[in-house]
Amino acid sequence: MRSEKADLLNEVIRSRRSIFPAQYIDKEISDDLIREMLENANCAPNHKLTQPWRFKVLKSSAKGRLGDFMAKKYKEEFVGQKFLEKKYQKLQSNPRRAAAIILICMQRDPDERLPEWEELAAVATAVQNMWLSSHAYGIGSYWSSPSVINYMNEFIEMNEGEKCLGLFYMGYYDEQQPMPKRENSLSRVEWIME
Numbered sequence: 001m002r003s004e005k006a007d008l009l010n011e012v013i014r015s016r017r018s019i020f021p022a023q024y025i026d027k028e029i030s031d032d033l034i035r036e037m038l039e040n041a042n043c044a045p046n047h048k049l050t051q052p053w054r055f056k057v058l059k060s061s062a063k064g065r066l067g068d069f070m071a072k073k074y075k076e077e078f079v080g081q082k083f084l085e086k087k088y089q090k091l092q093s094n095p096r097r098a099a100a101i102i103l104i105c106m107q108r109d110p111d112e113r114l115p116e117w118e119e120l121a122a123v124a125t126a127v128q129n130m131w132l133s134s135h136a137y138g139i140g141s142y143w144s145s146p147s148v149i150n151y152m153n154e155f156i157e158m159n160e161g162e163k164c165l166g167l168f169y170m171g172y173y174d175e176q177q178p179m180p181k182r183e184n185s186l187s188r189v190e191w192i193m194e
């Protein structure tokens with residue numbers, strides 16, 4: 001049975017890609033659009049309705065401050081070990097190339113009624129909602145998880161039990177990306193009938 005709604009959803013899901021800061025063009029994303037995406041994030045499934053996602057939207061000069069913070073932290077923590085100048089430069093410049101960055105955070109239920117993985121999973125579904133919405137609006141985005149996110153409480157105030165899981169970079173872009181090679185879904189599925 002054909003369904004226009006399903007066709008549209010299939011198209012959005014199947015054409016979503018990670019779009020990186022190097023591909024972003026210099027164009028603002030309106031706060032209203034960002035609010036729409038966050039509204040969709042908030043509709044994600046979550047056990048016991050803990051709504052464990054916490055998002056911090058960074059725009060304007062806050063992006064540069066974040067880039068400087070991440071680069072500095074990377075230098076402090078990784079110099080002498082695996083320090084790469086190219087990575088340092090990217091940490092500094094990527095946030096500046098984005099139109100907006102959303103810090104992806106998770107707030108643990110204070111009573112720990114759920115295992116942590118369930119709350120992580122709920123945050124990931126919220127991010128996917130946001131990712132699909134941004135794609136539907138023609139905005140490129142991607143989830144970045146550099147190791148410096150473990151120090152994010154030094155950049156912004158975070159509550160007890162709150163943890164940063166990554167950065168959601170966003171920006172308009174011109175060029176469509178080719179789809180990555182994925183193994184067929186059948187190779188990941190078993191049907192058990194009896």
Ligand SMILES: Cc1cc2nc3c(=O)[nH]c(=O)nc-3n(C[C@H](O)[C@H](O)[C@H](O)COP(=O)(O)O)c2cc1C
Nearest residue numbers: 016017018019020124142143144145146166177180
């Ligand atoms: C939890 C999570 C963390 C990720 N962290 C990074 C990252 O640090 N750097 C990166 O290049 N991509 C990161 N990605 C994006 C993946 O690389 C990307 O989704 C994958 O290559 C598949 O490409 P697609 O999103 O275009 O389908 C992350 C994705 C997820 C779900």
